[in-house]
Amino acid sequence: MKMGVRNDKKTTMQDRLGKIKTFYKKHKRLPSYSEMLQIFGLSSKNSVFKIVSKLIEAGFLKKEEDKLAPTSKFFALPLIGLVKAGFPILAEENRDYLTLDDYLIGDPQSSFLLKVSGDSLIGLGIFDGDIVIIEKKRLATSGDIVLAQIDREWTLKILKKDGMRTHLESANPKYPPFYPRNELEIFGVVKAVVRKFN
């Protein structure tokens, strides 16, 4: 059996990669070679050296300027498309990889999260309790979901520019459009929404 060998090797490698991932998740950094010694239960640094070399070859780690660092493949989750009837839904090939943080957050410096309350945006699939990622900015274009202060009251709504005037709308037929009496100040634009089940 030709594949037997390669699979055994692979599982061991995956095991070790898993141990490194666990370490990384806990410590937010890669273990040093000495630490890998303990993690792997080995006793020669050269063993670690070889293992790391293979992980670099496999594309999970990399070196830049002699420093070891994880690649994006190290973090990313496999992203698959739902092929209607096809089988190879979890096959190794044709996989994309995606890191949620990178995918969702453009500029971390100017972003923050907001826990949504209310049902005024259910039409856009934003429910009570969802968390939206907001990018701080004072300008937005018509159709953007904005965090704004309308006549001193904070709200999360859809920005609509009809000619000269600007107003806010809900995504729920229950609520009427909001026309500012005096001020309408925009503080940020919703870039993404996330929701956890259970």
Add this chain to the structure above:
Amino acid sequence: MKMGVRNDKKTTMQDRLGKIKTFYKKHKRLPSYSEMLQIFGLSSKNSVFKIVSKLIEAGFLKKEEDKLAPTSKFFALPLIGLVKAGFPILAEENRDYLTLDDYLIGDPQSSFLLKVSGDSLIGLGIFDGDIVIIEKKRLATSGDIVLAQIDREWTLKILKKDGMRTHLESANPKYPPFYPRNELEIFGVVKAVVRKFN
């Protein structure tokens, strides 16, 4: 003005923290002290040493077993609640911090992402093009959103157990419930959903 001093200091610190964050985002690791020298444009390692000490005090970095590592505050985005009329929406105090990856992904090893196609779950706020986080498992409880194979066809639906029988439902009145002719095999449970706008 008492605050003037502290604010000036803070911005400098924030600047430097920002530079470290930028480095981290690019290299997926913290810069060494020598690298910080370049990043900060300084020329004595001891300067870096002092700066790092302050960042540790401020709670952005930490040491464990003599190794420098970022804290969760280093990564996290501020999470705020929408106080109806209150002002201090972006105030430093009373802030929660949240890392999306940690928040959304429970067990990275057994999780993968799936790009949703179709409108069968719009009732749950899961739209065409959204990405769901799925945890691999073969068992689920009634009400879970599951990735399943029903009579050889892959689908993402709500699992319903009515007594002995098990079937799948949509979250869209357009579609009828699906009762398996022969087989119904569960492959994973949807733990979260994310959607990017624009």
Add this chain to the structure above:
DNA sequence: TAGTATAGTAAACATTCGTTCACTTTGTCA
């Protein structure tokens, strides 16, 4: 069964690491 690649051990190495000490410069407040 002999041959050979794979995995691990052991010791030695220069390099880089973070830290400490002593000193200088800058800026603020009384």
Add this chain to the structure above:
DNA sequence: TGACAAAGTGAACGAATGTTTACTATACTA
């Protein structure tokens, strides 16, 4: 103006780092 804290410089240090070389044990292949 003088005093004092904050911010930065420069050199020196032991300790830990990743890498190399040489050797051993295991296991698959022919």
